[in-house]
Amino acid sequence: MSLDYNSAEMMTVTAARALENGMTCFVGIGLPSEAANLARLTHAPDVVLIYESGTLQTKPDVLPLSIGDGELAETALTTVSVPEMFRYWLQGGKIDVGFLGTAQIDRYCNLNTTLIGDYREPKVRLPGGGGAPEIATNAGEVFITLKHSKRAFVDRVDFVTTLGFGRDGKGRDGVPNIGKGPTRVITDLCVMKPDPETKELVVVSLHPGVTRDDVIEATGWEIRFADQLEATPEPSAKELDVLRELKARTARAHAGA
Amino acid sequence: MAEFLSLHDAVARYVQDGATVAMEGFTHLIPFAAGHEVVRQGRRDLTLIRMTPDLAYDQLIGAGCAKKVIFSWGGNPGVGSLHRLRDAVEKGWPHKVEILEHSHAAMACAFEAGAAGLPLAVLRGYVGSELPNVNDQIKFIDCPFTGERLAAVPSIRPDVSIVHAQKADRAGNVLVEGIVGVQKEAVLAAKKSIVTVEEIVDDLRSEADYHPNACIIPGWAISAIAVAEKGSLPSYAHGYYPRDNAFYKEWDAIARDRDTFTRWIEENVMTAGGNA
Numbered sequence: 001m002s003l004d005y006n007s008a009e010m011m012t013v014t015a016a017r018a019l020e021n022g023m024t025c026f027v028g029i030g031l032p033s034e035a036a037n038l039a040r041l042t043h044a045p046d047v048v049l050i051y052e053s054g055t056l057q058t059k060p061d062v063l064p065l066s067i068g069d070g071e072l073a074e075t076a077l078t079t080v081s082v083p084e085m086f087r088y089w090l091q092g093g094k095i096d097v098g099f100l101g102t103a104q105i106d107r108y109c110n111l112n113t114t115l116i117g118d119y120r121e122p123k124v125r126l127p128g129g130g131g132a133p134e135i136a137t138n139a140g141e142v143f144i145t146l147k148h149s150k151r152a153f154v155d156r157v158d159f160v161t162t163l164g165f166g167r168d169g170k171g172r173d174g175v176p177n178i179g180k181g182p183t184r185v186i187t188d189l190c191v192m193k194p195d196p197e198t199k200e201l202v203v204v205s206l207h208p209g210v211t212r213d214d215v216i217e218a219t220g221w222e223i224r225f226a227d228q229l230e231a232t233p234e235p236s237a238k239e240l241d242v243l244r245e246l247k248a249r250t251a252r253a254h255a256g257a
Numbered sequence: 258m259a260e261f262l263s264l265h266d267a268v269a270r271y272v273q274d275g276a277t278v279a280m281e282g283f284t285h286l287i288p289f290a291a292g293h294e295v296v297r298q299g300r301r302d303l304t305l306i307r308m309t310p311d312l313a314y315d316q317l318i319g320a321g322c323a324k325k326v327i328f329s330w331g332g333n334p335g336v337g338s339l340h341r342l343r344d345a346v347e348k349g350w351p352h353k354v355e356i357l358e359h360s361h362a363a364m365a366c367a368f369e370a371g372a373a374g375l376p377l378a379v380l381r382g383y384v385g386s387e388l389p390n391v392n393d394q395i396k397f398i399d400c401p402f403t404g405e406r407l408a409a410v411p412s413i414r415p416d417v418s419i420v421h422a423q424k425a426d427r428a429g430n431v432l433v434e435g436i437v438g439v440q441k442e443a444v445l446a447a448k449k450s451i452v453t454v455e456e457i458v459d460d461l462r463s464e465a466d467y468h469p470n471a472c473i474i475p476g477w478a479i480s481a482i483a484v485a486e487k488g489s490l491p492s493y494a495h496g497y498y499p500r501d502n503a504f505y506k507e508w509d510a511i512a513r514d515r516d517t518f519t520r521w522i523e524e525n526v527m528t529a530g531g532n533a
Contacts, residue, residue, distance in 0.1 A: 029334065029335065030335070052361060053283050053284055053285070053436045053438070054283070054436055054437065054438070055436065064335075065334065065335035065336075065500075065502045065505070066284045066334030066335050066500070066505075067283075067284060067334060068283050068284025068285050068334075068436045068438075069284070069500060070285070070435065070436075070493055070495055070499055070500060072436070073285070073435045073436050073495060079435065079436055079437065080437075081437050081438065081439065081441065081442070082283055082308070082361070082365045082437075082438050082439050083365040083366060083368065083369040083439060083442060085365075086361060086362040086365050086366070086380075087362075087365070087366065087369075087380075090362070091362070091380065091381050091382075110385075114358075114387075114388075119390075119391050122346065122347055123347075124343075124347075125331075125338070125342070125343045125346050125347055126332075126338075127330050127331050127332030127338070127339075128328065128329060128330050128331050128332075128358050129329060129330065129358070129359070129360040129361070129386065129388060130309075130329060130330035130360070130361050131330075131360070131361040131362065132360070133360040133362070133382065133383055133384075133386045133388065134360055134361070134362035134363075134380070134381070134382045134383075137381070137382075137384045137385070138381060159387055160385065160386060160387040161386060161387070161388065162386060163384055163385025163386060166385055171384075171385040172385070175384060175385075176405055177381060177405065178384060254502045254503075255503070
């Protein structure tokens with residue numbers, strides 16, 4: 001029996017499934033936070049969620065609007081200072097996976113959250129790096145989730161805020177003490193993984209109802225598909241229920257003044 | 258020894274035109290009341306340091322107080338852009354503002370190095386990022402022991418740091434709890450510091466919730482304390498009031514338009530009392 005769900009839900013559920021029970025995850029705000037908490041509320045109750053505001057092992061009942069909402073501190077095991085968070089917990093090698101969003105991404109998984117256009121004369125100024133540059137290099141691996149569009153998936157990012165594999169795919173080669181980097185990108189259309197040799201992103205799985213052409217249309221470079229292209233499993237009724245309840249609770253909490 | 262001053266007098270004494278000012282508080286305990294006082298007193302040419310400029314610096318930038326902003330993430334959290342920051346950077350309104358941007362890890366380390374009295378912070382950072390191409394304050398050094406290439410940034414040593422906290426006692430000791438950000442580091446890194454608090458209590462050690470590991474900044478390490486009730490709204494003060502998420506969303510429309518913004522500052526800051 002097929003369930004009724006939309007592409008945003010498909011993306012969140014698929015991103016959530018990437019997290020395994022017991023992993024320590026440094027969580028970015030927005031889509032990554034939604035996915036990480038869905039994982040915690042479904043198949044991965046012991047996933048350890050860490051936010052850059054210093055909240056360690058937090059279990060928010062509603063999704064935070066900001067990275068430092070009171071909810072995160074109230075439901076955390078402990079809250080540490082921001083220097084401690086970045087130095088001991090992230091740089092110290094205690095994080096299995098960094099979960100990030102981005103404004104732009106290229107074929108080598110480089111992320112741009114700095115600006116569109118030229119640095120000195122920006123067309124659009126974006127917020128900047130935040131925690132991402134060091135999350136992406138100091139976490140064991142990196143998951144990325146964002147909505148698929150030509151604006152986001154560009155041939156060449158305007159600025160490398162955060163390293164994927166560099167402009168040539170070799171940005172991590174020979175660098176000591178660096179994480180594996182991005183291991184999967186989850187969108188509302190598909191799942192992509194970097195080619196083990198070239199590090200170029202390859203579509204490994206299409207979501208139900210999505211065609212190759214849909215992905216090609218929404219990607220700003222000639223996207224490659226795996227020889228063994230898989231079909232992403234549909235969300236389960238339980239996953240959809242938990243996600244919808246989480247989002248409804250969150251909307252109620254943030255609507256109140 | 259911390260001196261108890263009104264917010265007006267603390268800002269008048271310690272925030273001079275042209276000063277380097279850090280107002281910290283990571284989403285939590287953002288010193289909005291102090292920022293508004295700086296706007297009211299018409300300070301100019303400030304170098305404003307803050308990891309996340311947030312609405313507080315959007316207001317100072319739009320009101321023309323800033324010459325330069327040093328930051329690591331300049332958005333309205335969960336909502337979108339800081340329109341006043343963007344208008345200043347992209348269109349030069351009300352004047353061109355210079356920016357110097359870092360990553361969070363680098364700024365956190367730089368505050369810590371400032372507090373530790375060191376000239377620089379060293380971190381395993383900026384690998385493969387293009388930020389070092391546009392920020393000449395990011396350098397790389399070789400570890401003298403292992404040879405590993407590491408990033409180095411200058412420590413942050415503000416002329417004055419301003420933070421907000423839950424409470425101070427009569428001796429000027431300050432309690433900060435919840436998300437503590439880089440507050441302690443910012444105070445200890447600065448030449449002078451102002452701490453605004455929700456309330457004054459007799460003695461923190463006799464408070465029912467006092468805990469031996471509580472984050473306390475001793476009064477003798479602070480220049481001035483000023484009471485500012487609800488002084489971090491629309492951000493929040495853990496144990497006092499929640500974040501006004503609705504206002505963060507409303508700010509998007511207020512800040513998007515220059516006239517609407519100017520009117521908002523006039524009505525809510527300039528003509529408001531000393532504790533807006």
